[in-house]
Amino acid sequence: MGANSRLTIATHALAWMALNERSGAELTTSEQIAGSVKTNPVVIRRLMSEMGKAGLISSQRGANAGWRLAKAPEAISLRDINDALGAEAAFAMHRNEPSAICPVARGIRPALAPVYARVDDAVSRELAATSLADVLRDTLGVDGA
Amino acid sequence: MGANSRLTIATHALAWMALNERSGAELTTSEQIAGSVKTNPVVIRRLMSEMGKAGLISSQRGANAGWRLAKAPEAISLRDINDALGAEAAFAMHRNEPSAICPVARGIRPALAPVYARVDDAVSRELAATSLADVLRDTLGVDGA
């Protein structure tokens, strides 16, 4: 798979929201975020919708609509974001069924499954160690601010 | 990206070779492996070519051609295979440059880069813990053999 930038875009969006709220804003719109990410607002709305279902953010509709964080930036980890996006495993099994006759072909998937599960666990653990607050701090700190 | 099955196919191929050699064979051909994986021999040859460049296997050309493992199955880890395939990072940055004006957009990539690097390290560590010999053992053990 091409490596996937969904986590990057989603984290960028939440970091923008966090900064916006810190500056006193109540709500953030998809258009504001799209301006920073330089993409189409619908792309942002799609990601936001998934994060809303996961309880990371909440939306307000009607006039004066937008999103707000549902948790403090310290309480949202990159793992939470990745899980919200329904991220798939790092490695996949064969796209097509291998030979039913060959013993290697029959046994290779059960043999690899636990290894791949451990890999995904390791990814989750690593992502869990970084919060949205960490990302925002490092993001703003780049300029020496 | 769709999750990528290249590591699965490459590992399947090497496991097949290891079993073939254990059964007394000197050489293994792409057609034999393709039969077990149920794919086109060229797909196998492409993967084998990359693993050959990484020194995991060696090829013999001419009549009576084929591949043989260049190391013992105990000395080849899934990490070696993954590295040989030039695996890309689990997560990618934005496909397009984000806004040059916005401080979040400017700082988010340097902030995420070390996190993503740690994730890739964790993946490598996890893959390094399993050898081709482990995979072959578990593969054949599935039937209780």
Added chain:
DNA sequence: TTTGAAGTAACAAAAATAGTTACAGTCGTT
């Protein structure tokens, strides 16, 4: 010199992601 397979280029097919357009649903404001 014949032969079987590696090696590789070129291209088609399939799948996933990203980008775009369009429109219905919601709800303060006027």
Added chain:
DNA sequence: AACGACTGTAACTATTTTTGTTACTTCAAA
């Protein structure tokens, strides 16, 4: 009650990546 601004989605196109296929060249043993 109508308006306006923005969410929520569906539908479609474009782009990128991976996989599958055909075809051809190179190689070395028999």
